[in-house]
Amino acid sequence: CKINSTKTCLWMEDTGVGKSSIVWRFVEDSFDPNINPTIGASFMTKTVQHQSELHKFLIWDTAGQERFRALAPMYYRGSAAAIIVYDITKEESFQTLKNWVKELRQHGPPNIVVAIAGNKCDLTDAREVSERDAKDYADSIHAIFVETSAKNAININELFLEISQRIPSMDSSGVSAGKGFKLRRQPSETRRSCC
Ligand SMILES: Nc1nc2c(ncn2[C@@H]2O[C@H](COP(=O)(O)OP(=O)(O)OP(=O)(O)O)[C@@H](O)[C@H]2O)c(=O)[nH]1
Secondary structure, three states: OEEEEEEEEEEOOOOOOOHHHHHHHHHHOOOOOOOOOOOOEEEEEEEEEEOOEEEEEEEEEEOOOHHHHHHHHHHHOOOOEEEEEEEOOOHHHHHHHHHHHHHHHHHOOOOOEEEEEEEOOOOHHHOOOOHHHHHHHHHHOOOEEEEOEOOOOEOHHHHHHHHHHHOOOEOOOOOEOOOOOOOOOOOOOOOOOOO
């Protein structure tokens, strides 16, 4: 197998949208309803096989609390992808996400792959952000979009799979193999509808 090395940064302004829970679900396939807020940032890795390639994710899970906001550039600089997470039951978290997209566009790496995850899609009765509005916004900025539930393990693996498909191949030392970066607009065949 060829090894692709990817650095992924997970971040979003609001605390409690479920960033750490998404990482835990992806890396450990577990969910803790009493998970503690992240302090500073935490780091985890996971290697997944896709067709003939092994893809290693190096994941920085950044803290959403206001007092840690200034640290975000340390993690998104040099990242191949950023996942911005909002909570579908909090309209405000979707609005503030747009500020992070702007910051990323202005100060992040030029070809960074942006993925937007609308988390907690198991809480349909409390929904404040429509899937259509979020998808339209993601399309307008050429970002990956999925609704996820870390609690019910919906679309978590699919999210990372789509990211790995959009990131240019790298050799085992982490150097880009020189393939042009192409946006793939087709939705993943494996993605599930959230509700
Ligand atoms: N119902 C539901 N609850 C979730 C889901 N994901 C996370 N939660 C809950 O939301 C709360 C916050 O989750 P975290 O993963 O700590 O959120 P975070 O964005 O990492 O928060 P910070 O570390 O403060 O930035 C916890 O009580 C989780 O159990 C989900 O998919 N569905």
